[in-house]
Amino acid sequence: MNFASDNWAGTHPAIAQHLLAAGSGFAAPYGNSELDRNIERRFCELFEREVAVFFVGTGTAANALALAAINRPGGVTFCHREAHMLEDECGAPEFFTHGARLAPVDGDLGKIDPAKLAAEIGRFPPGFIHAGQPMAVSITQATEIGTLYRPDEIAAIAEVARRHRLPLHMDGARFANALAALQLTPAQMTWQLGVDIVSFGATKNGCWCAEALVFMDPEAAKDLPFIRKRAAQLFSKSRFIAAQFEAYLQDGLWLELAGHANAMAARLQQGIAASRRARLAWPAQANEVFAVLERSDAERLRAAGAVFYPWNPPHANPGLLAENEVLLRLVASFATEAEAVDRFIELLQ
Numbered sequence: 001m002n003f004a005s006d007n008w009a010g011t012h013p014a015i016a017q018h019l020l021a022a023g024s025g026f027a028a029p030y031g032n033s034e035l036d037r038n039i040e041r042r043f044c045e046l047f048e049r050e051v052a053v054f055f056v057g058t059g060t061a062a063n064a065l066a067l068a069a070i071n072r073p074g075g076v077t078f079c080h081r082e083a084h085m086l087e088d089e090c091g092a093p094e095f096f097t098h099g100a101r102l103a104p105v106d107g108d109l110g111k112i113d114p115a116k117l118a119a120e121i122g123r124f125p126p127g128f129i130h131a132g133q134p135m136a137v138s139i140t141q142a143t144e145i146g147t148l149y150r151p152d153e154i155a156a157i158a159e160v161a162r163r164h165r166l167p168l169h170m171d172g173a174r175f176a177n178a179l180a181a182l183q184l185t186p187a188q189m190t191w192q193l194g195v196d197i198v199s200f201g202a203t204k205n206g207c208w209c210a211e212a213l214v215f216m217d218p219e220a221a222k223d224l225p226f227i228r229k230r231a232a233q234l235f236s237k238s239r240f241i242a243a244q245f246e247a248y249l250q251d252g253l254w255l256e257l258a259g260h261a262n263a264m265a266a267r268l269q270q271g272i273a274a275s276r277r278a279r280l281a282w283p284a285q286a287n288e289v290f291a292v293l294e295r296s297d298a299e300r301l302r303a304a305g306a307v308f309y310p311w312n313p314p315h316a317n318p319g320l321l322a323e324n325e326v327l328l329r330l331v332a333s334f335a336t337e338a339e340a341v342d343r344f345i346e347l348l349q
Contacts, residue, residue, distance in 0.1 A: 001304075001305055001306040001307065001340045001343055001344050001347075002307040002336075002340070003268075003289075003306065003307060003308045003329075003330040003331055003332065003336075003344070004307045004308055004309055004331065005204075005309070005331050005333075006174075006204040006205065006261065006287065006331050006332070006333035006334075007203060007204050008307075008333070009204075009206070009333035009334060009335040009336075010335060011206060011207065011208045012206035012207075012247075012248075012253070012257060012334060014247045014250075014253060015206055015207055015208065015244050015247040015248060016208070017247070018243040018244065018246055018247035019208060019240060019243050019244060021243070022035070022239050022240055022242075022243035023240075027237075027239045029236045029237060029238070030234055030235075030236055030238060031055065031234070031235075031238045033238070033239045033242070035239045035242045035243060035246065036055075036238055036239060036242045038242070038246070039053070039242040039245045039246055039249075040053045042245070042246075042249055043200075043212065043214060046186050046249065047186050047187050047190065047191065047214065047216070048185070048186075048187040049187070049191065049216065050218060051214050051215060051216055051218065052214070052215040052217075052218035052220075052221040052224070053212050053213070053214055053215075054212065054213040054215075054221070054224055054225075054228055055210070055211070055212055055235065055238050055241040055242065055245075056211050056212070056213060056228065056233045057209055057211065057233060057235065057241075058203075058209075058211060059084070059171070059173045059199060059201050059203070059211050060085075060089045060090075060092050061092075061211065061231065061233050062171075062199035062200070062201070062211045062212070062213050063084070063085045063089065063092070063093060063138075063169075063171055063199050064085075064089065064092040064093045064095070064096040064097070064231070065096060065213060065224065065227055065228055065231055065233065066169050066197050066199055066213055067085075067093050067096070067097050067100065067135075067136060067138075067169070068096045068097050068227050068231070069197075069215075069220070069221055069223060069224045069227055070135060070136055070167050070169075070197070070220065071097045071098070071100055071135060072100070072133055072135040073133070074100075074129065074131075074132030074133050075097060075100035075101070075132065075133060075134075075135035075136075076100065076101050076102075076103050076124060076132050076133065076134050076135060077093070077100065077101070077102050077103065077135055077136040077137070077138055077169075078102075078103050078105050078112075078117055078120055078121060078134065078136070078137045078138070078166075079102055079103070079104065079105065079112070079137070079138040079139070079140075080104070080105055080106075080107060080110060080111065080112050080139070080140065080143070080144075081104035081105065081106055081107075081314075081315050082110055082143075082144050082145065082314055082315070083102075083104075083138065083140055083144065083171070084140060084144055084171060084173065085102060085138060085171060086102045086104060087144075096227075096231060100135060101132065103120055105117050105120050106315065106316065107316070108316050109143070109145065109147045109282060109316075110140070110143035110144055110145040110146075110147050110314065111139075111143060111147060111149055111153060112137075112139055112157055114153075114156040114157050114159070114160050117137065117157060117160050118160050118163075121134050121160070121164050121166075134164055134166055135166065136161075136166055136167050136168070136169055137157060137160070137161040137166050137167075137168050137169070138168075138169040138170070138171060139154065139157060139168070139169075139170055139171070140170075140171040140173070141154075141170050141171070141172055141174075141175065141178045141189070142174045142177050142178040142181070142285065142286035142287075142288070145282070145288065145290060145314060146265075146284045146285060146286050146287070146288030146289065146290060147282070147283075147284075147285050147286075148178055148181060148182060148285040148286060149178075150182075151182070151184070151188070151189070151193055154189070154193040154194070154195065155193045155194060157194075158193055158194025158195065159194065161194070162194060167196040167197060167220070168194055168195050168196050168197070169195075169196065169197040169198075169199070170190060170195045170197070170198045170199065171199050172198050172199050172200050172201050173199065173201035173204060174201060174204060174205070174258075174286060174287065174288075175198065175200055175201055176201075176202070176205045176254045176255060176257070176258035177205070177258045177261060177262055177286040177287045178286055179255065179258070180255050180258040180259040180262055181262050181285055181286050190216070191216040195216070196215070196216050196217065196220065197213070197214065197215055197216070197220075198213075198214040198216075199211065199212075199213060200212040200213070200214050202244065202245065202248050202254065204333070205248075205254060205257050205258055205261070205333075205334055206248065206253075206254070206257045206334045206335075207244045207245075207248055208244060209241070209244070210241050210244040210245055210248065212245070257334035258287070258334070260334055260336075261286075261287040261332045261333050261334050261336060262286055262287050262332070264287070264332035264333075264336040264337075264338065264341055265284050265286065265287045265288065265289050265330075265331075265332040266284070267338060267341045267342075268284075268289050268330055268332060268341050268344065268345070269283070269284045269289050271341065271342075271344070271345030271348070272289065272291045272345070272348070275345070275348050275349060276349075277293065277294070277297050277348055277349065278291045278292065278293045278297070278348055279291065279292050280292075281313075281317070281320060281327055287331060287332045287333070288329060288330070288331050288332075289329075289330040289331075289332070290311065290327060290328065290329055290330070291327070291328050291330060292320065292321060292325050292326070292327055292328075293325065293326060293328060293348075294324055294325055294326075295324055295325065295326050296324075297348070298310070298326050298328060300347075301344070301347055301348065304347050306344055306347065308328050308329065308330050309328070309329050310326050310327065310328060310329075311327045311328065311329040312327070313327050330344075
């Protein structure tokens, strides 16, 4: 009954097998192997356009280097108040941009409100050097609280960004889960709506260690090779990341794994909604479920073997919890089994 995080799960057998196969023979290092090139072309096919692709080892690296590539002196990136890059990356985006700042923007259900985004950008008048200058907008899809931006919501944020000549970045640590839930193509969820850069995550969805930075305009990434090298994210044997992506993207495996995780979360959500001892904090839309329980019930579940994290209530929901209650984050993965979900619900009752 492990619902701590999808990065607690292991590696899918097909991906592990590809890693094993990549371990034999010789191949050019530093992204120059035939396999690396093939996967770069595969990303172009996936996004239905010519893109620039850079493999990195972690989602934090992807986000930080994305901002480093578009950095401006005194730069400010606007993201949701609960965004991973703001709350859970230990200042990495600021570090790799040499002091650029992250400005929080409010919005319900973990999503940036376009009107509030416009207002926040307006706090930095052009030419007022003391405040700094806007440099980017970043959204997270799926969000940190398991909700999803609808296509029209992404387009509305992109319109604000475009109006201020700011690139729009998407933190896609759970990109596949969002895509599977919305039944969109990568192109439909990104550049066709105005997204310029994607941190394309795969580690949480069955890979061992595979993240990619995808730039819709290769020219915007012209400095990224040097930035990545300086950040120690240029892997010598990068074919091992490429091998994971080869298996991951083959025959729709990545969407199948994400669909399973989403289905297990839906099963969990259904059980919690029917329970008298818990309530949903808000509807789950991907593979994360947030539930409110009495503290004693959470302790009882943990003692019975359930693994999960307590979570801070969002700033938009200050009155969510009573004094004796706790908010739990329950994450399903490609490896979550229905029996584990059913056992958790049974214990909850």
